[in-house]
Amino acid sequence: MVMSLFITSLNSGSNGNCYYVGNEQDAILVDAGISCRETEKRMQRLGLSMHNVRAVFISHEHSDHIRGLPVLAKKYQLPVYITPRTLQYGGLALDENLVIPFRGYEPVRVGDLLVTAFPKLHDASDPHSFIISYRDVKVGVFTDIGSPCDNLISHFAQCHAAFLEANYDEAMLEQGRYPYHLKRRIRGGNGHLSNSQALEVFKVHRPSFMSHLLLSHLSKDNNCPQLVQDLFNLHANGTNIIIASRFEETAVYRITGTPQLHQSEFSMMPVQFSLF
Template sequence: MRFIVLGSGSGGNAAVVEAGGIRLLVDAGLSAKQLVTRMMASGINPATLNAVLLTHEHGDHIKGLRVMMKQLAVPIYATPATSMVVRDGGVGGSWKIFESGAGFRMNGLEIQSFAVPHDAVEPVGFTFRHEDKSFGLLSDTGHVTKLILDRLRGVNALFVEANYDDELLEADMKRPWSTKQRISSRHGHLSNAQTAALVAELIPAGLRRVVLGHLSRDCNCPVKAAAAVRAAFMEVEVCCAGQDNTCGWWE
């Protein structure tokens, strides 16, 4: 099993997960041109994708989907409400609808969805399991629920958002108070401290690699985000995914 984050941030999010001969694009929030360019640069021919999975319908997760689906003959997996919004936005293609919390299998790859609290119609995260390896993907979420902990417990690697540093968000002069409240609300985004607390809960169950994503350009930085996680957990390998380039393959 391996994965690569093609880009992550408020300007667009996308990743590729591979295992058991299956290659999945998770979200398509970059432009179609950037998605293709970054996949090709990473040794991925877009024609070899088996499916697209969507976490939710926000533009920074589906920006390139409409154009990409004109080039790809693969199914899009999404929850009922998410698929309805995205299709109403003009995205065609073949749709595979799954209920939030449902699991499904592609060859030997087991995929489990789980509900997350975010200001979208029906957002989900995913775990991917193949043989004795497992990977968790938790994108936009306002707080960590017991369900999220239960679903992620036991994963070997994790992609998780670390959107903002509390002090930098409070000091930010670009965002009005209402926007700051939305970001830090229970249906907004995770802070560095919240993400570090989640990692602490998952380490005893076998978590060893963490990729931090969706970092705010103004209210966070890779040094602060990584330091928050590394501070008490030196045994965990940590890196930060960026908006402008891939983070490289993680096995």
């Protein structure tokens, strides 16, 4: 029996971030930056059930990652895995019994899933990225990263699929309308990954078995989805390149841990049926 994880971006961008990773029984959300109602609507359109979501993991306290969390957690009584500093600086009103602190490099079991956080470079109080594992299948969520540190590189190289930030095109940012201090923040090492930085990570550190790459957190003003798609397609080498939208959910993609299957027509196709 082939073990699989199913993944989708429910929304990705400065207007809200929420990523779904799960097997047939158990799922988690990484971040909850869109409203509870919108999360429900998008999952329903994909044939996914909120009742299979066992927990939410929060990467950091910026509003586009936590905006929908209080209502979502309360309605579904979802455990919220969050570091103490992220909870403090996020100003979140959460039921104490739902809050579970996590620490970097210490795996957390959620049903049959194993979730491991690791620190990243970003201008937040205690930011983390995540690897979600099910048996031999690994999916990474790597967004809001100022620069490709050793942590990112070593974890990216383990993934059968990944959400990887490609926030801005350098020329568009430089020539754009943002004030200088904001441009400096974005490209200053604790802001966001550029297209070229993300591409270098992909080209140099992509494992041969990576079947899907969802390019995430694209800037509305300083990037272009088609530009990113074309840039990465040139170097895809069998990896399915998907642009995660800031306006709608992606399809659901099935990720298997069997390297010889990763280029097959089946595994490259989005899942269009109800999983639950």
